[in-house]
Amino acid sequence: MQKWWVLIVAAFMFFSVTTVDTETAEASGQGVVSEAMKHQGTPYQWGGKTPSGFDCSGFVAYAFAQEGIDLPFGTANQVNEGSRVSRSNLQAGDIVFFSGTYRSGVSHNGIYIGNNQFVHTSASQGVTVSSMNNSYWAPKYHSARRVADSSSSEAVASTADVSSSSSDKATVVNANNLNVRSGPSLSNSRIDTISGGTTVDVEEEYNYWAKVSDGSTEGYVSLRFLDMDNDGSTSTANVSSVSSSGQQAEIINTSNVNVRSGGSMSDSVTGSISGGSTVEVQEEFNYWAKVSDGSTEGFVSLRFLDMK
Structure with a gap:
């Protein structure tokens, strides 16, 4: 009788621990x-x-x-x-x-x-x-x-944020070596670097991050350092991706945002617009937008725009 009692208690403890672990893993x-x-x-x-x-x-x-x-x-x-x-x-x-x-x-x-x-x-x-x-x-x-789903108890901060699968080419436009991370977040560890000017395969996109490979290194980099181009060339804004807008947006960078002459990090800085400013979005080019605040006109990264 004592043996059966021990088995029942052990089974209860096992299922209790399993339930707690499952609930802890859920995030809402x-x-x-x-x-x-x-x-x-x-x-x-x-x-x-x-x-x-x-x-x-x-x-x-x-x-x-x-x-x-x-x-x-x-x-x-x-x-x-x-x-x-x-x-x-x-x-x-x-x-x-x-x-x-x-x-x-x-x-x-x-x-x-x-x-x-x-x-x-x-x-x-x-x-x-x-x-x-x-x-x-x-x-x-x-x-x-x-970063957490309020209705479905699922994390949204990392791989659940896949926005699209891709087989595009892109050019790393950072001035120096670009950090490659183990996941799509600044909190993930740096695992390697890819040199500026390198052409990479874009495997997937996660919000403002992309999983890329240059043949020897694979990991996640910020989209702001990629000049996307399907044929692998190093052109600036892909004209086929232009969409007319006309809507307004707010600059949400913590300080001034650089305005460039074209839709690429390799284009020259022609001015800046202060964080908090409202701008007119004239056109969108991949991950860039042509904007104007009435006195300054040029291209800024979409990651710094809160569309209204």
């Missing part, structure tokens, strides 16, 4: 919010990454880590994670960013919880909930990113 926006809200009142600590004390990006990274999503530290790094979300489409668990708090550019972030509120770490109050509509935060709102 609401799960991130629930985790974040547990830490209200935790004191602010510059560079803090644990429940003994958080700064803003450390708090965001911790909450997402408990749901199985690894994020880099620092608002400047987190603002490039996942996919961009317009303010009108915010969902619980999205990361919201603010600029011009203690320095220019993106300088603060938190986790959206719904009803125009977000939970974040305040230097004066620690982890707290604030309204995005109040007089302090409203004019400082910058942008939002989605």
Whole structure:
């Protein structure tokens, strides 16, 4: 009898552990919010990454880590994670960013919880909930990113973000060697480099990243350093990819965005447009757009535009 009792207990423990592991592996926006809200009142600590004390990006990274999503530290790094979300489409668990708090550019972030509120770490109050509509935060709102799915409990930050399969050629247009990473995020480790001017095969695209190969090195690079061209030549903007636009967009870079004479990193810089400026999008060329703010006209990377 004792033997059967031991077997029953062992089976129960096995299925309990299996269930916990499965639930822990799932990541949802609401799960991130629930985790974040547990830490209200935790004191602010510059560079803090644990429940003994958080700064803003450390708090965001911790909450997402408990749901199985690894994020880099620092608002400047987190603002490039996942996919961009317009303010009108915010969902619980999205990361919201603010600029011009203690320095220019993106300088603060938190986790959206719904009803125009977000939970974040305040230097004066620690982890707290604030309204995005109040007089302090409203004019400082910058942008939002989605790295967890609020409805289906699936991570969105890495390979789930495949936008298309590809067999295109591209030229690396970075001035020096381009870092190749193990995954589509700045938080992934550098595994090699590819020299500027090298032609690579583009295997897949992930938001602002691409999986590429030059025959000896394979990994992920930022799309901003690739001049896409299906026939493998080194032309600038592919005219066949031009689409007329006419819509408006906001510059979301943390500082001034370089404006170039053509749709490629190899084209010369002809001016700059300040972050936060509203521009008219005249045409789109692959990952570039021809824009104008009324005084400056030229090409900027689409990664710096929040389309309205």
